[in-house]
Amino acid sequence: MSVQTAQVVVEFARDAIDRGEVLIAGMAAMLITIFLGPKFIAFLRVREFGQQIREEGPQEHHAKAGTPTMGGLIVFLAIAIPYLVLSDRDTASLAVLGVAIGCAALGFADDFIKVSRRRSLGLSARWKLLGQIGLALLLWWIAYDELGFEPALRSRIFDTEIYLGPVLYLALVFLVIAGASNAVNLTDGLDGLAAGSCAIVLLAYMAITITNGQEGLALLSACFVGASIGFLWFNAFPASIFMGDTGSLGLGGAIGAMAVMTQTEVLLIIIGGIFVIEALSVAVQVISFKMLRRRVLLMAPVHHHFELLAWSETKIMLRFWIIAAVCSGIGYVLYQNSIG
16 A cells, blocks of 8 residues: 555545544534433423513513523533533634633523513623623634634635735624624524524534534534534424523524634625524614614514414424525535635
8 A cells, every 4th residue: 555545544534533523522412402401491490590571572472481591501511511522622613612602601691680580681782792892802812813814804705805904803703793693692582493593504614614624613513503403302392491592692602703713704694694684684674663664574583574474483483494504505505616
C-alpha cells in the first residue's frame, strides 16, 4: 500500500469516527430529553411553574394556562452532557454553546419572573437588550480576535464580500444574535412549532458544519437537533410542557451564533426563513396599524392569523415545518454551490 493510499484510508477512518460521534451525540441528547422529561414535568407541576397566558392572545390558548413551562432547562441539560463528554471543546463550538446558554439564562430570568409573580410580563426589554449586547460582544471578540475572522459581510448567493471593519462587524453580530433569538421567541406560540422548526434549521447547520469539516460545531449541532426532537415528544400538540423563553431564546441564540461561526450571516435569512416570516409578520402588523390604523393580519405573529381562520394547531405546525424544511434545504443547496 502506497503512502498516499494509506493517508486516504486514515483520513476516511477519521471522518467515519467523527461522523459516528456526531450521530451518537445527537441520539444521546434526544434520549436524555425523553427519559428525563416525565420527571421534570412532574417536578414543574409540583412547584406550580405553569405558563401564564397573555390576555390579548387567542381565546383557545387560555385553556393552556398552568401547563408546565421552562422546558428549555431540560433541553440544555440534554445538549450539554453529550457535548462535554464527546467533543474536543474547541473554541468555536464553546462560543456557540456559551452564547446559547447566555440567551437561555435571559429567557430563564424572564420565565421565572412570570411564574413567580403570576403574570404574563417578565424581564424588561432593557435587560434583555443589555444581555444580548454583552453576548454579541463576547462572540464578536472570539470570532474576530481569537479565530481571526475577517470583519466582512458575505453573500453566498451572489458570491460577494463587503468589508465592514471591526465596529460594523460587531453591529452585524449583535443583529444576528438578537434577531435570531427574538424571532424564534416569536415563533414559539403553538405546540411544537418552535422546537420542530429549530430542529430543522439546526439540522441544516449540522450539514453545513460537516461539509466544512468543523467537527466540534457539527457535534454541537447534532446535540441541539437531538434535544429539540426529544423535547417534541412532550411538546407536540397537545403539549404537556412548553419550552418557555428559556428554550426559545436559547435555541435562537444558538442558531444566530452558528451563523456567525460558519460565516453564513446573510444566508441565515434563507435557512431560517420560517423565523424571518414570523418576525416580519409582527413588523408589518405594527407598522400598518401605526401608519394606516389598519391590521394586515387578524393577529400577529402570522401563526395566530391562521388560528383565527379556524386552522387546527396541528395543521399550522406541519405546514410551517414544511416551509422551514424547504427554506433550510434551499439555503444548504446555495451554500454547497457557493463552495463547489
